[in-house]
Amino acid sequence: MGVPHPRQVADLQSDVADLLRDHVPSDEWQEPFTGPESAFRNKAKLAVGGTKGDPTFGILDTTSRGVALPECRLYEPPLTDALDALLPAVAGLGLTPFDVPTRQGELKHLIVTGSPDAQLMVRFVLRSPGQLPRVQEGIDVMRSVVPGVRVVSVNIQPEHKAVLEGDEEIVLTDDETLPMRLDDVTFHLRPRSFFQTNSTVAAALYRQAREWVAAADPASVLDLYCGVGGFALNAALAKGGPRRIDGVEIAPDAVRSARRSASELGLDAGFEIGDARVLSRLDHELVVVNPPRRGIGPDLCAAVESAAPAHVIYSSCNPTSLARDLAQLPGYRVTRARVFDMFPQTRHAEVMVLLERR
Known part of the structure; x- marks a missing residue:
């Protein structure tokens, strides 16, 4: 608090880049995305x-x-x-x-x-x-x-x-959900469903993921820890395709919401209730992971390494656990990375990286 916002963002970018220096080449960092420095929380x-x-x-x-x-x-x-x-x-x-x-x-x-x-x-x-x-x-x-x-x-x-x-x-x-419209996707938030608390930056996060999916143009996408379907639905709408879209989320209410949004958009996407850490099937060309602060952990890292999808998009709210997980994905290299100033006036950051199979 009290530090000019541009300086905050520059320091945040520097700290994150330093933490991930063994995994993210310096020339792969895109400009940080910033929204309002105050009056941003939904x-x-x-x-x-x-x-x-x-x-x-x-x-x-x-x-x-x-x-x-x-x-x-x-x-x-x-x-x-x-x-x-x-x-x-x-x-x-x-x-x-x-x-x-x-x-x-x-x-x-x-x-x-x-x-x-x-x-x-x-x-x-x-x-x-x-x-x-x-x-x-x-x-x-x-x-x-x-x-x-x-x-x-x-x-x-x-x-x-x-x-x-x-x-x-x-x-x-009578209404059980709050429609949360970000760009051209309306999500349906139920009382106990997780949703990013900074709508402006969340929309930018999904736009960036959509751009990376379009560039990779996979035939199939799996969204793990999919919540109400943020990354999966944007992947389905990315240019290219058609592509098979699946999502896995442990919270039943969030899965119901994701299915409703997919239906409203006319998308053939499959959302299942399950624990992403104990997957029995991983056969997609691109995998998105958006885990809680603990990261995806060694078991899921091993599953990704074994399945060897061509690309992985990893969205993290904890650069420390992201660094730990990237170290356990030796078969991949980071080709794009970006910091999103999701939590202004704090030392926290949302970081998204695009990984490509070596």
Whole structure:
């Protein structure tokens, strides 16, 4: 914070290139992609504190008391505008904030996601289902002040531990998904599905992958850790083809969303529920991997080496695990690499590389 954004990006590029110097030739780096340095986040994760009559929405301090953040500059302008109207309406529902020191109360967090078309998904994280009727009755109130409210759900988190949400999700609206339109693809985000929190940079990430797929023009593409289908659907729409498209994702809700988007686009793509780390079949010409921070690990690296697809696109949110995985893919060389400033004002980066079989 306080460092000029161009300098932040230059330092980030330098650090990532240094970390990956044994795997990525210096002349293969493309210019970093940058979006807005503030007002970029499409999701607000708000810890709730205070009292029933005067709740706070923001963070908890070192004593676990609520601190309101009414003018946070993280969020996209439409989401900020929506929160200005939505938070007073939520405060008026009469839900008692959960007090961490005494372990009393109900409302732990409020999670609000905004789409590029100014629609909202509003999730209440409650300790128990006892206050469900209050939330249900408040939907019309919320929509009266923010007409874009599309999905409202309650997540039940009964445990006292540092976990944002629990396993049970109850959708209270007829609509179960929030359409997230990035360029010419509309994804369908369900309450518990992962989606990049920086829409501008996510769209650029998918455009870059589409460009690399078009240049390689494979007959088949497999998207591992495919989530709601971001890379797979863009690969299907890349120039060239036709090509067989498959995706594997462990979260059933995300697979349902990917299938819906493919159907709306008229694409013949196959999405399966499964663990990418224990694949039984890998017979595609190009494989995309977009793993969590831990990376793909030795077993999947070995499977890729054995199957020997002509190209691999690896999108990573952790350059350290990316370097570790690249070291376990000796049969490949990096021919393109790019840093995406997905998380401005931080030391984190999204890095995508294109690998070609030696």
